Amino acid sequence: MTRKLAKSAISQKRVLDAAAKIFRDYGYAGTTMRTIADEANLKAGSIYYHYKSKDELISAVLDIGMHAVLDTVNSALAALPADADVRQRIETAIRAHLSAIIDIGDYTLATRRVIGQVPEAIRAQNMRLRDSYASLWQTILVDAQKRGEFRADANITLSRLFILGALNWTVEWFKPGGRTIDEVAHEFAAVVLDGLGKPGNTKSEAAPAKARATPRITV
Amino acid sequence: MTRKLAKSAISQKRVLDAAAKIFRDYGYAGTTMRTIADEANLKAGSIYYHYKSKDELISAVLDIGMHAVLDTVNSALAALPADADVRQRIETAIRAHLSAIIDIGDYTLATRRVIGQVPEAIRAQNMRLRDSYASLWQTILVDAQKRGEFRADANITLSRLFILGALNWTVEWFKPGGRTIDEVAHEFAAVVLDGLGKPGNTKSEAAPAKARATPRITV
Amino acid sequence: MTRKLAKSAISQKRVLDAAAKIFRDYGYAGTTMRTIADEANLKAGSIYYHYKSKDELISAVLDIGMHAVLDTVNSALAALPADADVRQRIETAIRAHLSAIIDIGDYTLATRRVIGQVPEAIRAQNMRLRDSYASLWQTILVDAQKRGEFRADANITLSRLFILGALNWTVEWFKPGGRTIDEVAHEFAAVVLDGLGKPGNTKSEAAPAKARATPRITV
């Protein structure tokens, strides 16, 4: 009985893994049940024994992909000492995010890839997780600002969008075997915290005035 | 004769505009020739008078979309005084990038949306433009570092990936009518140049040591 | 333009005729779009140029089939002299009903064949026509009874169900080339009006008593 259950579970996992990989490579509409089946070593019709539809399959992949990142980052942060400073928190979160993308690999990659191609209904169902993740970051940033570790004039929400955007886009160029996760995480954290500018150079009183001098385009 | 040509050109533009809009909304595989035709007020078969195939259509849209950003940013930078400093250059480039996305609208949005769903062949053909754009930024950043306006230890390539990632992801959340382009550009530039950290807080000698202390995960 | 329209109309008719024939032979679920397409001399996908779905196709067939009977019977009755008696009316209606089944052939046959196999939604949509036809007969019978041409104790509704049942079942055995429509219509009318019993034999006072003696089973 345990073996039977195991067999079913194994097949289901095989299908899921195959789906993640294929979705990641071809996007939502570009993926066919047949291709997934081939990858999972069974016939297209057989997928339906495990998943009721293509949509249910992509849903499962999305869930795993989102949870992977969310949970990995969450745990990594929880593992930090209570008195960890911002730099540590942010670098840790970034490193965890990148790790998740590598480890759970296909799932997170597939998630980034197909979100936005997937039927509205499915995307909506996945929004909560996305929002949770956004909240996680927002909290880190807001806390840091409260504790006085951030510039008081920083727009936290915009900064979060900037950071998460950069992290999400990561899947478009990050390839295992190239740069180290640590290397990337370290550098990204540096940009986020210190910027690229030379310490002394920072925002002279004149600078903002200059910036304001350029005509504002309102949209 | 000129009028005939004109009519053809007008129709062609109508088709292209329609395609951009529909591709932007439904992605590559999610877009049908019929939907584009409807939007352009003609019948599916008629598109083929102007474009040989769906792929040629998406190619055209991608080209325009990429050029729009590349050209807009290029011009904006060229219009700057020769002695403009990094902050100005970067904020200007960001603002131009965002402007292009808004102004050329459907084309740039479509570009970001479908790149990655499009058949390999087409994506490859579009790579040159992508690379050009990457070079443009790389140049800005390298120059700044050469001129001593950046931290000497900043990894320019990774930083560029970070910045462009954030800018590209922008289409996922930026909606006209909400935040001002200037607002976003200003804040983004601030993060890039100054980081979020408080000026004094920056990279104590201890900090990097600490960071290095965490075990490195190599991929 | 007229020729173009004609071509479309011709094809559509060809598809419809094919559908009627195939539905009549194989029932609803037993009919495939491919079979219909073959019969209509085009490819399965092409049917969808004329009809949006299998259901829309069967709907069209049902409509025509029901209308054929309803209209034929209606006209036949309207053509009778105002002072026609019941026997004429009934025999005429039966003859018209059978004629419709033969003339419009496939459509009416298909109608009788697939009604009851068809998705609820479609059947419902066709109910109004069925009810109209029932009303037509009810009216004939009620009028006859009012005018005193029928036994006063006859249950008109049950009788109508009896007659229409017999007529509807007709498609299961009536084959052109065998019996004449007139022959059948005449005999059916005779049963309906005179019964099979010998004129004198009718409902003696004893008979009903006897009948009543058998125990009544209530359902």
Add this chain to the structure above:
Amino acid sequence: MTRKLAKSAISQKRVLDAAAKIFRDYGYAGTTMRTIADEANLKAGSIYYHYKSKDELISAVLDIGMHAVLDTVNSALAALPADADVRQRIETAIRAHLSAIIDIGDYTLATRRVIGQVPEAIRAQNMRLRDSYASLWQTILVDAQKRGEFRADANITLSRLFILGALNWTVEWFKPGGRTIDEVAHEFAAVVLDGLGKPGNTKSEAAPAKARATPRITV
């Protein structure tokens, strides 16, 4: 061993009952082995332990359904006193027919429902029973005519088709809880024997002449 056999028999009955019910509700092609299995509280594959195929299942259901009517009517007639008159015989047969449809319920209803949707081979195999039933009625009617209880000019075969058609169609409208079987049987018998026309009105010498006057349509 007996118990094992018993268990098998019970399951087999459960499957058969389920099949009858489902076939009755969804028709032949509309019924899936899975749906039957669900109704019988086992899994689709298990049905094949009891029946070799869907066709064997429907065959069994059809046989039972046909036999039910045939046997019920046969017994009811056998139970009549030898000197029973036509009215009694016919009303009894009708009542028995309706009873069978109600009592054996699903089987007879399924029979009427799917006959005509079922593969030719199966229908053929079932024809003998259908013919037996037809013979039964033919005998009743011919006997009555021989004994002089029917109009001498009645066409017995056509009348039989008329009567059986009406009885078969009965499943389309007869719902338990509504009219009583006895009520329906009595009224149907009245139509068959006496017709609807007023006793005196019957076939005046003029009437047939008139009827003959209408032009004959030959098919």
Add this chain to the structure above:
DNA sequence: AATGAATGAGACTTCATTCAT
């Protein structure tokens, strides 16, 4: 320059059936 009509390939999905356990 545009359209109506058709095609063929292929997509998702369902289902009767098989078979090892």
Add this chain to the structure above:
DNA sequence: CATGAATGAAGTCTCATTCAT
């Protein structure tokens, strides 16, 4: 006896594309 898992054939429908008009 029964089930879980899988298969292969087939079904409905979509869509890029073609071509005569």
